[in-house]
Amino acid sequence: MTSLDDRWHAWLLDNLARGCSHESIVIAMLDAGFEPAFAQQSVATYARFAGVPAYQYDACPVAAGNRIYAHDREVEVIARCAKPQVVVFDKVLTDEECATLIARCRARMNRSTIIDPNSGAEQVIAERTSSGAAFARCEDELIERIERRLAALMAWPLENGEGMQVLRYGVGAQYTPHFDYFPPQDPGSAAHLATGGQRVATMVLYLNDVEAGGATVFPDAGIEVAPRRGRAVYFRYANAAGQLDPLSLHAGAPVTAGEKWIMTKWVRERRY
Ligand SMILES: O=C(O)CCC(=O)C(=O)O
Ligand SMILES: [Fe+2]
Structure with a gap:
């Protein structure tokens, strides 16, 4: 699936408002048959709209160098x-x-x-x-x-x-x-x-x-x-x-x- 009907629209807003993690929402959408890229993008878009903080990249422990x-x-x-x-x-x-x-x-x-x-x-x-x-x-x-x-x-x-x-x-x-x-x-x-x-x-x-x-x-x-x-x-x-x-x-x-x-x-x- 690659589109959100009104029910999914409401579901997304509701889950974000309840503080569910983006990951758990994406997984539920994958389970429901949404395309991975679409699910990911929808959650990111709705989360921005709902003011949920994005993932912060901190220092990777792997050493630098070739x-x-x-x-x-x-x-x-x-x-x-x-x-x-x-x-x-x-x-x-x-x-x-x-x-x-x-x-x-x-x-x-x-x-x-x-x-x-x-x-x-x-x-x-x-x-x-x-x-x-x-x-x-x-x-x-x-x-x-x-x-x-x-x-x-x-x-x-x-x-x-x-x-x-x-x-x-x-x-x-x-x-x-x-x-x-x-x-x-x-x-x-x-x-x-x-x-x-x-x-x-x-x-x-x-x-x-x-x-x-x-x-x-x-x-x-x-x-x-x-x-x-x-x-x-x-x-x-x-x-x-x-x-x-x-x-x-x-x-x-x-x-x-x-x-x-x-x-x-x-x-x-x-x-x-
Ligand atoms: O098979 C792969 O390349 C990835 C395997 C994987 O994602 C996993 O075992 O968690
Ligand atoms: Fe894996």
């Missing part, structure tokens, strides 16, 4: 975006590390889940058609080394990170546009927010070269990151004041040939 020495390895910076805060890295993982991570997970993949907005329980949905496997934080020497590297790169305490997740997308599999943070208005978010607080940033690491498709896309920012073995995309969506960045809406585009393997690191406000 190269960042991260724990045990020099990582290259390929691209940065300020709004939303996105950094693309190369040489985060070695080819051998990527191969090992894939080999270790291949045998124990399960269909990916999302968090039910109401109950907070994990559920399988059509919008997320990958399969995955999780590592416990620092479960062995390799995982710990990578965790330390990512903590240095993200400049965020290792203790605030969730365990890493490996995902595999086959041809046609995708993750439709979504936010990684827990929508504050959803009853199901409360239990997640109670331990470690909000998610503040994500690192998606590409473990293989994808024959075609499978980009990480930020539809409202017009950013597309091509998957490439050893590379990673970092994005930050919560500022120190606890606001959440609506421009961080992102998706894993459908794989059109080959397969796509990624590993994801989500980091929280506090120890997790």
Whole structure:
């Protein structure tokens, strides 16, 4: 849907007046079948009208420069975006590390889940058609080394990170546009927010070269990151004041040939 009838017009004004977050309003509109860009734009327009403060970009913790020495390895910076805060890295993982991570997970993949907005329980949905496997934080020497590297790169305490997740997308599999943070208005978010607080940033690491498709896309920012073995995309969506960045809406585009393997690191406000 790409237009608002009178009922939706009233609904938007009402929700903004009640103090609902932009993110929760956008998510409700996506659930109702609105196009992501349209939902985002409508909420931003109505919010300006209603005098709701826009997301304030504060300093990104990632170090400046073309190269960042991260724990045990020099990582290259390929691209940065300020709004939303996105950094693309190369040489985060070695080819051998990527191969090992894939080999270790291949045998124990399960269909990916999302968090039910109401109950907070994990559920399988059509919008997320990958399969995955999780590592416990620092479960062995390799995982710990990578965790330390990512903590240095993200400049965020290792203790605030969730365990890493490996995902595999086959041809046609995708993750439709979504936010990684827990929508504050959803009853199901409360239990997640109670331990470690909000998610503040994500690192998606590409473990293989994808024959075609499978980009990480930020539809409202017009950013597309091509998957490439050893590379990673970092994005930050919560500022120190606890606001959440609506421009961080992102998706894993459908794989059109080959397969796509990624590993994801989500980091929280506090120890997790
Ligand atoms: O597959 C991708 O490129 C993005 C994955 C993602 O957004 C997620 O796992 O939260
Ligand atoms: Fe995501």
